[in-house]
Amino acid sequence: MAGKGAVGPIAVIGDVMVDRYIVGSVSRISPEAPVPVLVHGAERIVPGGAANVAANAAALGAQVILVGLTGADPEAEALKDALAAYPGIDLSSLVADGGRPTITKTRVMSGRQQIVRIDAEILTPPAEDTVARLVATVEEALGRSSVVVLSDYAKGVLSDVVIGAAIAAAQAKSVPVIVDPKRRTFEAYRGATLVTPNRLELAAATGLPDTTDAEAALAAEAASRQFGGDVLVTRAEKGMTLWRRNGQVLHVPAQAREVFDVSGAGDTALAALAVSLASGHTLETSVHFANAAAAVAVGKIGTAVVTRAELNAALDASVPEGAQPGALVDRARAAAVIAGWQAAGARVVFTNGCFDLVHPGHVSILEAAAREGDRLVVALNTDTSVQRLKGPTRPVQDEAARARVIGALRCVDLVVLFEEDTPLEIITTLGPDVLVKGADYREDEVVGGDVVKARGGRVALIPLVEGRSTSALVAKAKG
Ligand SMILES: Nc1ncnc2c1ncn2[C@@H]1O[C@H](COP(=O)(O)OP(=O)(O)OP(=O)(O)O)[C@@H](O)[C@H]1O
Ligand SMILES: O=P(O)(O)OC[C@@H](O)[C@H]1O[C@@H](O)[C@@H](O)[C@@H](O)[C@@H]1O
Incomplete structure (x- = not known):
């Protein structure tokens, strides 16, 4: 029944990363070169990429099976430690490949200001035996899942073979597949239920603008023709546009009150969408829920996880003050508030x-x-x-x-x-x-x-x- 108990399991398959933050303060320029001198303060590691999607889904109350590729290095252990903070994530489906580093994005921060980002990654496709291990792992994970998320950052996990295996296994079980795409065209995602490009990804795939709502719907329709499913465009400060194969279009305005850091908002939205669908909600309701979750994420610094409690508080706060309970709200607000209540079990x-x-x-x-x-x-x-x-x-x-x-x-x-x-x-x-x-x-x-x-x-x-x-x-x- 919708909105009841533990949600999932959701299989999150994709490019897992380590997001490392080195935070300090800068008060002078180096005498050696025209660069800032950072006085080291603290370091923290949080799950990134597909691992961030998994962490967000778990924080919203879902059981998650995370399938991805790590190296056999200390970063892989650090990632697992960071993920262990989220009960409900099954890490047994992470595949280790000693020939690659765990993808790591190190941000050097002066307070809230990012100074430089240092990436450790190899973009060559994994070897055949690694792909075979990934396919076997995907098929095993799919046997236990009620929703599948492909979190594609084009780092090598989601090859044609792995995408094909995931979609075929999901179709055989009638399980929905949501894809956060990075490919220049969406043909490889044929058979997916929903693809969720951001504005740049949509423009790259279709060559079409999304400046107005009407343009976004047309571009989404063009994108849909590439793979045959529904399309949800995440349009940053313009919110989201859902285009469905039955011709229905839903535009949901962005809700954010404060915007500090938009990086990772797409991961939060994707996770919330999957959690809501796994709870039995309609795609339309799930889009409102995802939009509300993204609004909380952009109010946080760095790669952020939005918890169920935070989202519920934000949804309650979105009912006009002084009028609660019984407030008159517009339809989009009502849908987000209701999805939040249901996610909390009401x-x-x-x-x-x-x-x-x-x-x-x-x-x-x-x-x-x-x-x-x-x-x-x-x-x-x-x-x-x-x-x-x-x-x-x-x-x-x-x-x-x-x-x-x-x-x-x-x-x-x-x-x-x-x-x-x-x-x-x-x-x-x-x-x-x-x-x-x-x-x-x-x-x-x-x-x-x-x-x-x-x-x-x-x-x-x-x-x-x-x-x-x-x-x-x-x-x-x-x-
Ligand atoms: N500047 C903003 N103001 C308000 N809401 C925002 C803003 N940026 C993002 N959002 C919210 O977050 C959602 C996802 O953001 P976006 O479209 O930038 O995804 P994305 O590019 O996939 O994100 P990322 O790759 O950083 O995870 C938007 O649909 C919107 O709801
Ligand atoms: O695609 P590139 O830039 O190489 O790597 C992804 C990063 O830009 C970040 O993306 C965000 O959405 C988040 O997933 C965050 O965790 C991740 O580090």
């Missing part, structure tokens, strides 16, 4: 309606709805949609007033508006666990019931309170 109940003149029948059904789960989200018809449904004299109260009243009820956690004639689209975007309607409906008549059930949720029908309705109140008031 069952989210959804119901919808006009709630024009609120009466005891409304209150009873909302209280009963809230008892069906842990959090209650109410989708409120906008004024124009109420007019279409109930005629030009309605609503009596405008949407802001109706949202204020419903949001003030103790049992309501979030209010969101919807404009469409049915709530199908908003239910699909928000991905609740329980869909509540009045018992005047039959279960098979409930719009969105199929969507909720398809992802492990349920429909609950609640008995109506007889003799109570807004229309009756309006008629009575008119005399």
Whole structure:
């Protein structure tokens, strides 16, 4: 069931790295050459590249199997030590190759300012026997996984052979494959479910710009033609654009309040996406969740890991202050907040309606709805949609007033508006666990019931309170 218990296992396959930070302070230029003199302060090592994806997924609560290539050197041991801080990462699938160094990126920092980066890496493809060991390891790991992530930094692990083996094994098990690409074209990823290029990777693969949302969607569509799956473009300060093969497009604006260091935000987003999908959420919900996680990552210095607690705190804080609980939020915020609640194990109940003149029948059904789960989200018809449904004299109260009243009820956690004639689209975007309607409906008549059930949720029908309705109140008031 969505949002319950330990998530995964997620297989993260790709280029693992060591990110080493040498931090000190600079107050003078060397007399020997025009270079800064760093007074050494501290050193730290954190997982980088695919290992950073694994650390982020584990910090968000997933079980992770990490497949990658290390050297047989002290850096490999340091990487394993750093990863050991994250319970839930299985390191037994790391393949050691004595002929290569463990990829290491050393950043020399004066405070928060990076002065120089020193890379230790060999980019020649691994020898045949190493590739064979990788393929065998990938196939074994895939047998235990519910989502596969290919974290490609073009350092040699994700050769055509290894990509092909991973995708074939995943397809045989109907397990989704998400790829963070580095190749100039995406043809090698044919059969993957989703590829997540950043702006540069998208431009390199398609030659197309992504300056506007419309351009991003067109470029994503062109990228999709190269491998046949969905495309999520991570567009730095412009947020994310999802293009799906069914033609649906979702643009999610960046949420970051403070931006300190964007490096590794793509790894965090990728990990959050995989965790959310492994929890049973829709791709749309998972994109909102990933975007919220990336917003936390860019507020941290260096290669950063975002924990479930940090993400939950950020999601709660994204509900406007002073209005909690029951705040009226826009759809993108609602999706991110709901995905966060679900990742923390909460069952989210959804119901919808006009709630024009609120009466005891409304209150009873909302209280009963809230008892069906842990959090209650109410989708409120906008004024124009109420007019279409109930005629030009309605609503009596405008949407802001109706949202204020419903949001003030103790049992309501979030209010969101919807404009469409049915709530199908908003239910699909928000991905609740329980869909509540009045018992005047039959279960098979409930719009969105199929969507909720398809992802492990349920429909609950609640008995109506007889003799109570807004229309009756309006008629009575008119005399
Ligand atoms: N400057 C920024 N302001 C706000 N949000 C940002 C910014 N940069 C990145 N983000 C968030 O992080 C997500 C991923 O960033 P980006 O598109 O730069 O990925 P990336 O290049 O793959 O990252 P990396 O390779 O450093 O891991 C974006 O979609 C956005 O949500
Ligand atoms: O691709 P090149 O630059 O050679 O190596 C990757 C680095 O730039 C960094 O990338 C970030 O996303 C992170 O994965 C971080 O851990 C990693 O060190």
